[in-house]
Amino acid sequence: MTVIQERVKELVAKYGRSRENLLPILQGVADSERYVSEYSMQVIAEEMGLSAADVYGTATFYSFMEITPRGKYIIRLCKTITCFMKGKNQILLALEDALKIKLGETTPDRMFTLLETNCLGWCHKAPAMLINDDVHVDLTPEKVHEIIRSYKQKANN
Amino acid sequence: MGKNVLKRIDLIFKHEDDCKEILQKTLNRSNDELINELIGSGLKGRGGAGFPTGLKWKLTREAAGDKKYVICNADEGEPGTFKDREILSTVPHKVLTGMAVCGRIIGATEGFIYLRGEYRYLTQTLQPEIDKFHKICDEVGLDFRVKIFLGYGAYICGEESALFESMEGKRGEPRNKPPFPTEFGYLGQPTVINNVETLAHTWTIFKYGAKKFRDLGVQDSRGSKLFSISGDTPIPGIYELELGMTVEEFVEDFGDGDTKAVQVGGASGFCVPRKKFRDIAIGYQGKLTGISLPTGGSMMLFNSSRSMYNVLHNYLEFFCEESCGQCTPCRVGTQQLLHGIRAVKRGEKPASYLDTLFALSETMKATSKCGLGQSVANSFQSIVENFREEMIY
Numbered sequence: 001m002t003v004i005q006e007r008v009k010e011l012v013a014k015y016g017r018s019r020e021n022l023l024p025i026l027q028g029v030a031d032s033e034r035y036v037s038e039y040s041m042q043v044i045a046e047e048m049g050l051s052a053a054d055v056y057g058t059a060t061f062y063s064f065m066e067i068t069p070r071g072k073y074i075i076r077l078c079k080t081i082t083c084f085m086k087g088k089n090q091i092l093l094a095l096e097d098a099l100k101i102k103l104g105e106t107t108p109d110r111m112f113t114l115l116e117t118n119c120l121g122w123c124h125k126a127p128a129m130l131i132n133d134d135v136h137v138d139l140t141p142e143k144v145h146e147i148i149r150s151y152k153q154k155a156n157n
Numbered sequence: 158m159g160k161n162v163l164k165r166i167d168l169i170f171k172h173e174d175d176c177k178e179i180l181q182k183t184l185n186r187s188n189d190e191l192i193n194e195l196i197g198s199g200l201k202g203r204g205g206a207g208f209p210t211g212l213k214w215k216l217t218r219e220a221a222g223d224k225k226y227v228i229c230n231a232d233e234g235e236p237g238t239f240k241d242r243e244i245l246s247t248v249p250h251k252v253l254t255g256m257a258v259c260g261r262i263i264g265a266t267e268g269f270i271y272l273r274g275e276y277r278y279l280t281q282t283l284q285p286e287i288d289k290f291h292k293i294c295d296e297v298g299l300d301f302r303v304k305i306f307l308g309y310g311a312y313i314c315g316e317e318s319a320l321f322e323s324m325e326g327k328r329g330e331p332r333n334k335p336p337f338p339t340e341f342g343y344l345g346q347p348t349v350i351n352n353v354e355t356l357a358h359t360w361t362i363f364k365y366g367a368k369k370f371r372d373l374g375v376q377d378s379r380g381s382k383l384f385s386i387s388g389d390t391p392i393p394g395i396y397e398l399e400l401g402m403t404v405e406e407f408v409e410d411f412g413d414g415d416t417k418a419v420q421v422g423g424a425s426g427f428c429v430p431r432k433k434f435r436d437i438a439i440g441y442q443g444k445l446t447g448i449s450l451p452t453g454g455s456m457m458l459f460n461s462s463r464s465m466y467n468v469l470h471n472y473l474e475f476f477c478e479e480s481c482g483q484c485t486p487c488r489v490g491t492q493q494l495l496h497g498i499r500a501v502k503r504g505e506k507p508a509s510y511l512d513t514l515f516a517l518s519e520t521m522k523a524t525s526k527c528g529l530g531q532s533v534a535n536s537f538q539s540i541v542e543n544f545r546e547e548m549i550y
Contacts (some may be wrong), residue, residue, distance in 0.1 A: 019326040020324060020326050022326030023307075023324075027307060027309065057327075058326060061330075061481075062308075063309070063310035063478075064309040065310070080236045080471065081237070081471045082387045082457060084467075085389075117275075118234070118236070118312060118475055118478060118479065119234060119236040119237070119312075120275050121234075121238065121273075121276065123236070123457070124239065124385070124393035124394045124395070126387065130275065133277045133278040135278065
């Protein structure tokens with residue numbers, strides 16, 4: 001049995017085989033593998049008695065469901081109106097500078113992926129970004145460099 | 158600026174931890190009595206649509222079904238709104254109490270909080286609160302359990318029928334209505350789905366009585382409301398205010414002295430230009446009269462340094478990405494509006510092309526399947542009408 005098959009079996013045992021558990025199961029795979037591959041989708045489909053197309057259709061609908069390999073830390077910078085007004089583009093430049101990658105890319109050491117996202121719900125403390133589940137607000141270019149440094153240190157320890 | 162014209166209300170975030178007493182006291186009353194109290198309070202849905210909450214509970218209670226559900230809609234995705242996050246961080250027990258009382262009234266033993274993926278970190282504090290609340294339910298003899306269901310980055314899932322589809326393990330594509338959730342909701346069963354803030358208000362109503370709530374606000378727009386205030390303001394944040402205020406009063410309190418427009422209700426809401434501040438109020442009856450605008454609480458201020466073209470461009474990019482793609486008017490319409498305003502700005506199309514786009518937005522309003530496609534016209538038309546020169550030059 002492959003690692004994915006084991007993981008999927010474990011998740012299906014935890015949540016159940018019925019379709020309303022598909023999203024939690026996809027999220028479970030995304031959590032451990034950092035993304036959901038087409039192979040994972042096929043395994044999930046088999047385990048749950050669904051068509052692979054159904055699983056693919058559901059998985060690809062949700063913008064947080066990564067379907068290509070991502071870094072350990074996924075950065076999602078808010079680009080919606082208030083963050084845009086409060087200097088989101090300068091924050092993006094600072095992130096690109098600190099990580100030496102462009103928007104949409106992953107660092108060669110697979111540590112960081114840099115993405116943009118829609119409104120994070122922190123407009124009163126804009127600009128804001130998520131790094132995995134953690135929120136960072138009131139960003140400045142200086143603060144961005146500090147934050148990235150602290151994540152790099154955390155990763156090295 | 159900062160004149161404090163508007164009275165600040167302190168009900169929702171008021172520190173109150175008498176959860177068990179309030180739940181017990183409320184459950185001691187009959188279902189009919191509670192529904193009448195809720196209807197009498199005049200509480201309307203705080204997610205923005207403004208459906209009377211008491212009536213929703215009553216209809217779901219009367220609907221036939223094998224099982225019924227209570228769902229708290231915490232998929233707070235409208236640009237410029239962040240109040241629900243604060244409620245779930247600070248007073249989740251008020252929301253849970255509202256859900257449990259609703260469950261008893263309609264005959265549901267299962268409830269869900271559909272939490273947007275962007276707020277996933279909240280589960281760390283919310284889950285222990287839910288566990289604590291389950292113990293309280295057991296102590297007062299109520300069979301009721303709440304689970305968190307995590308969304309995963311899809312604005313459209315805040316639309317109630319798309320939310321059900323998502324919970325059923327499908328793409329979050331809205332259903333045709335009717336049937337409405339009161340009859341055919343999650344798994345096809347009668348379902349009450351309420352916004353986080355709406356449920357928190359039911360705590361106030363059950364604890365203090367309908368009158369305390371009803372005494373706030375104006376006719377047809379009763380009670381207080383949380384406003385998420387951002388943009389060009391010296392004091393951004395979350396404020397509880399009475400419904401019925403004019404935009405002018407709002408701007409006096411929250412503007413920076415140079416406010417040229419206020420977006421009421423987020424990207425799917427309306428843009429109010431300075432010359433109309435005095436004429437427009439914030440409430441519910443506006444859907445009929447056009448004088449007062451409903452809102453889920455998103456209030457974004459823009460001063461004269463902002464280009465309204467950039468604002469509209471940002472909204473349209475948002476809608477292009479968040480349209481579920483299911484129906485043609487919305488999928489194609491959002492893209493054409495975006496391409497269209499770019500072409501006019503670059504001079505590739507004449508200014509009169511804005512009128513063609515205007516007509517397209519009307520078509521989207523009339524023919525889109527759900528609220529997303531239907532409401533793109535709100536911001537598009539109100540910005541193009543009032544700031545036409547900024548779209549062209």
